[in-house]
Amino acid sequence: MNVTAIENFVCVIYNISFMNCTWHVDMNTSGDTQYFLYWKTSRKEDFLRCQNYMKDNCGRHTGCRFQNVTIEENRKAYFLVNESRNGQNILPYRKTINLYEIEKLTPPLNVTVNCMGVPHSCEIQWQPPRTSHVKRDICFKYEIVIEKKADPEERIKNTSKTERIITGNSYIFDSFSAKKRYTVKIRATNNHCLVSENWGEWSTPVEFGREQLTSISSYTLLLISVVAASLILFFCIISIYLKRVLTVVLQPKDPFHGISPVNFQTDNQFTKHETEEIITIIEEVA
Known part of the structure; x- marks a missing residue:
């Protein structure tokens, strides 16, 4: 057969x-x-x-x-x-x-880069790839590739690449320069567990460096401007309100304000009428 x-x-x-x-x-x-x-x-x-x-x-x-x-x-x-x-x-x-x-491992998840801390270094963090049968982080090791990109605006023509095989979910890149642009991508493989020995898929490249810092600075300046304008407006409103309140409190009160002239005449007429009656009584006794 x-x-x-x-x-x-x-x-x-x-x-x-x-x-x-x-x-x-x-x-x-x-x-x-x-x-x-x-x-x-x-x-x-x-x-x-x-x-x-x-x-x-x-x-x-x-x-x-x-x-x-x-x-x-x-x-x-x-x-x-x-x-x-x-x-x-x-x-x-x-x-x-x-x-x-x-199994072809998925890319590592949530790749982030933080360059706001120690000068000339960036912390790169990520989470393990998704899989249906492995839940432990120690089951993976990673290949991380950091590439310095050419930048015509800054007249940077040369490029370089840093490659590392590491365990864990973070890496400190200590050759960072704020005037340069970089990209980072990561993929995973087995680390002494029941995981495929083949390398998984690359994560989407994440850019960081000059453009990222410029974006952060612009956002920070915009936020500061909005906060400053809000504070100025607040103090102006408070100043106007206090000025009006103090004007009303400090104004002297007129002691004759509110006395009706009609009432004054009525009182005089009443007093005169009483005097006339007293005089008449005295004449009759005499």
């Missing part, structure tokens, strides 16, 4: 839970030849058939895409590829793979 004629069977897990499996087809096979992929993650399970094939120009299956793939520590996966060719009995291609070994 013939064996299924495929070569270079490779599977890769990426973005935590997606998996692609591909293979090369023998170009000398007949046009009606077709290939079918099956897989399972336990000997006790039944094989599952691929539902999303990749095809070549002749319509032959050359790969399969899987979703929601879960990696468990030391969990093996079993693959087989069947070949259909004119009703012949053909032995399937078989392969067993440790799933953690075929």
Whole structure:
């Protein structure tokens, strides 16, 4: 019996839970030849058939895409590829793979650069890549690449690159110059755990240096200007308010203010009337 004629069977897990499996087809096979992929993650399970094939120009299956793939520590996966060719009995291609070994690690997360502390140095920090089966930071080591960029505005033409292999989630770059521009990128690999030995994906380059410091300075100046304007306006309002309050308090009060002239006349008339009555009583007694 013939064996299924495929070569270079490779599977890769990426973005935590997606998996692609591909293979090369023998170009000398007949046009009606077709290939079918099956897989399972336990000997006790039944094989599952691929539902999303990749095809070549002749319509032959050359790969399969899987979703929601879960990696468990030391969990093996079993693959087989069947070949259909004119009703012949053909032995399937078989392969067993440790799933953690075929994972393409995601880039390290949240890469930040802080150059505001000690002069001529920057602290670069990041978080471990995302994975479905490893939760310990010590399981990763990193390659960090810092590149000094050319800057026509500052007439800096030469470039240089700093490469380091480190553990941990931070690195002190002590060759920093505020007049130069830099980029940093990081990728991860295994550090004595059940993690793929292959290097993962690079993080998006982060720029820092002259442009970053200029941006920070501009923001700081804008913030200071807004705060200063707010304080001036506040003191002006307080000054006007206090001036009005003091004017009202210190103004002397008129002791005759509010006495009605009508009331004054009424009192005089009442006094005169009483005097006249007293005089009349005295005359009658005499």
